[in-house]
Amino acid sequence: MQTNTSCTLYNRYEKNNGVYYQKTVLKAVFWDGGQQGGERGRQGGTGKTQKKEETGRVFVPFFVFAGGRTYCKPKEWDALSDKSKCFTLRPGDYLVKGDCSGEYGPEHPIRYLAQEYDDVLTISTVSTRDFGSKEMQHWEIGGV
Numbered sequence: 001m002q003t004n005t006s007c008t009l010y011n012r013y014e015k016n017n018g019v020y021y022q023k024t025v026l027k028a029v030f031w032d033g034g035q036q037g038g039e040r041g042r043q044g045g046t047g048k049t050q051k052k053e054e055t056g057r058v059f060v061p062f063f064v065f066a067g068g069r070t071y072c073k074p075k076e077w078d079a080l081s082d083k084s085k086c087f088t089l090r091p092g093d094y095l096v097k098g099d100c101s102g103e104y105g106p107e108h109p110i111r112y113l114a115q116e117y118d119d120v121l122t123i124s125t126v127s128t129r130d131f132g133s134k135e136m137q138h139w140e141i142g143g144v
Contacts, residue, residue: 001030001059001061001135001136001138002030003028003029003030003061004029004030004031005029005030005031005097005098006025006026006027006028006029006098006099007025007026007029007031007058007095007096007097007098008023008024008025008026008095008096008098008099008100009023009024009025009026009087009089009093009094009095010022010023010093010094010095010096010104010110010113011024011077011083011087011088011090011093012092012093012110013078013083018105018106019105019106019109019110020104020105020106021094021103021104021105021110022083022084022087023100023102023103023104024066024067024069024087025066025067025099025100026060026064026065026066026087027064027065027066028061028064028065029058029059029060029061029064030058030059031056031058031097031119032056032057032058032059033055033056033057033058033097033119033121055142055143055144056119056121056142056143057140057141057142057143058095058121058140058141058143059138059139059140059141060089060138060139060141061135061137061138062130062134062137062138062139063134063135066087068085069084069085069086069087070085070086070087071086071087071088071089072086072087072088073088074088074089074090076088077090089123089126089139089141090123090126091123091124091125091126092122092123093122093123094110094113094120094121094122094123095120095121095123095141095143096113096117096119096120096121097117097118097119098117098119100117102116102117121141121143121144122143122144123141123142123143124142124143124144125140125141125142125143126139126140126141126142127139127140127141127142
């Protein structure tokens with residue numbers, strides 16, 4: 001599988017009545033992002049137009065280097081008491097193009113993510129592509 005960058009994944013979890021985000025840098029992914037869609041014309045007689053949305057796709061190989069962490073399915077990851085050895089891919093979590101240093105939690109909310117970094121995607125879909133050779137197997141992530 002061809003790759004073009006790394007990305008930083010932020011997995012949401014709750015602890016001690018606070019919301020935290022575990023950061024995992026995923027080395028060697030294929031990031032395909034940019035403007036798609038655009039002005040779509042008037043909507044239902046309201047006189048308003050739909051605005052452009054940032055959308056993108058990220059292809060994460062099954063063999064991705066994740067700093068020693070292994071992939072867990074979302075429900076399995078949620079059930080873990082110690083999440084430090086795993087990562088997951090699920091809607092609502094965040095991806096940022098590149099290796100980011102930011103940490104997010106109650107003291108520094110995730111809403112600052114888009115202010116501090118370019119190329120931020122909120123994951124909306126995750127598809128497992130587990131067919132073909134091991135070199136081609138990957139997760140396809142869609143985001144806004």
